[in-house]
Amino acid sequence: MxxxxxxxxxxxxxxxxxxxxxxxxxxxxxxxxxxxxxxxxxxxxxxxxxxxxxxxxxxxxxxxxxxxxxxxxxxxxxxxxxxxxxxxxxxxxxxxxxxxxxxxTSMRTAAASAVATKYLAPKGPKILCILGAGRQARSHYQALHQICSFQEVKVWNRTLSRAQEFAAEYNSTVCETAQEAAKDADVIVTVTMSPTPILEHSWVKQGAHVNCVGACRPDWQEVSSELMQKSVVYVDSREAAMKESGDVLISKAEIYAEIGDLVNGTKEAFRDKTTVFTSIGMAxxxxxxxxxxxxxxxxxxx
The missing domain is CATH 3.30.1780.10 (ornithine cyclodeaminase, domain 1)
Structure with missing residues (x-):
């Protein structure tokens, strides 16, 4: 390793x-x-x-x-x-x-989120929210700071001590609830592997960008169906998302494009709208x- x-x-x-x-x-x-x-x-x-x-x-x-x-x-x-x-x-x-x-695996997943953030984050993002405090939280902190100069990072984890450990290692503010962490955030990352939603639409400000990473099974869902349905949804692989992404399948949200379409200039990046990148991970x-x-x-x- x-x-x-x-x-x-x-x-x-x-x-x-x-x-x-x-x-x-x-x-x-x-x-x-x-x-x-x-x-x-x-x-x-x-x-x-x-x-x-x-x-x-x-x-x-x-x-x-x-x-x-x-x-x-x-x-x-x-x-x-x-x-x-x-x-x-x-x-x-x-x-x-x-x-x-x-x-x-940890680094390439975070790098993919960084690419999505490069194209979809609102201009001049100041606040990063990370929901989760494991290996992927750490790699995402490192990757996203290659793309954006955040003034504040807020972190939440179900186990408070793990969030505190993360904050001690990385310059972050520990939040007691996911709602508190998501408030006013320009970029949000969900890396919890939770089978049920931990992020609600009403907590996310208009125009924020969300990277959903942890719901990698068809019966898992990290973000609410309302958030998925009211956002512009991007994926890494449309085929994989339609088979394996619980966030997409359970919410029945419409996929607008793959991130590769933005790289190639064949689809539009809606920075002024709330966007969600659902990451399954590609070989x-x-x-x-x-x-x-x-x-x-x-x-x-x-």
């Missing part, structure tokens, strides 16, 4: 993710081959195995990510990584590298992130 963290820098990653999102939304012209991820449930242990393969012809990279999520993981000792990235030679199929995928983001890591090590002669 640390070896990946040493070479993967957010300033380098965000433009790479931006290009990958644009390539994906171009279809065949973009050179991205990305099937829907395979989902294998392990019901008796409340677990899921994801397999996420993708190929980017423009990047010259072929990758598969294997990821497990087990709700009972805290009750059973964890003996190895839960996310692994396999990097292949795209010219002959040789396995070139096996990487710990925890850092890659092509893992592809270009892993290539960045691999190329950095090659440059170092390793």
């Amino acid at each position: 640390e070896s990946v963290r040493q070479v993967l820098k957010m300033a380098d990653l965000i433009p790479v993710i931006e290009k990958a999102m644009g390539d994906f939304s171009k279809g065949e012209e973009g050179g991205v081959v990305q099937p829907m991820r395979a989902v294998v449930p392990v019901k008796e242990h409340k677990g899921i195995l994801y397999a996420m393969p993708a190929y980017s012809a423009t990047s010259g990279a072929l990758v598969t990510k294997l990821l497990t999520r087990f709700q009972d993981r805290d009750k059973i000792p964890v003996t190895g990584p839960r996310t692994t990235v396999c990097y292949f030679d795209h010219t002959n199929g040789d396995l070139k590298s096996i990487m710990d995928g925890e850092v890659i 092509v983001e893992d592809v270009v992130s892993a290539k960045l890591v691999y190329d950095k090590y090659v440059e170092q002669g390793e």
Whole structure:
């Protein structure tokens, strides 16, 4: 994990993710081959195995990510990584590298939110709200500060002590309720993995931008249906969102565009309206992130 963290820098990653999102939304012209991820449930242990393969012809990279999520993981000792990235030679199929995928997943997800924020945040955003205080909260703090110069960051977490730990590590104000944290925020990030809404429409000011990250299953919903229905909704992958995003499926909200459409200039970015970016996470983001890591090590002669 640390070896990946040493070479993967957010300033380098965000433009790479931006290009990958644009390539994906171009279809065949973009050179991205990305099937829907395979989902294998392990019901008796409340677990899921994801397999996420993708190929980017423009990047010259072929990758598969294997990821497990087990709700009972805290009750059973964890003996190895839960996310692994396999990097292949795209010219002959040789396995070139096996990487710990925890850092890659955390950073590329936040980088995608940063790209969405770049296009959709109101001009001159001053207040950032982060709902959640885990690994994704930290990576989003770092990524979004590459895009915006916030004057204040407010954080809320169901467990107050975790929010306090976050605030001690990052210059933030701890809020006792999600409503208090969201008040007057220009950019809001939800990274809680909550199965029920933790953000209501009435708490969000007109013209704010919301990055919804934690509701990555069709039966989970981080933001209210009213907020989804009354906002302009953007996604990373329309196909994936229509299959896996609880925020989209439960609310029956209309998807306006993919973020890649904004990158390519084929759809409008409504900065003056309330916008929501629902992030499911795309394998092509893992592809270009892993290539960045691999190329950095090659440059170092390793």
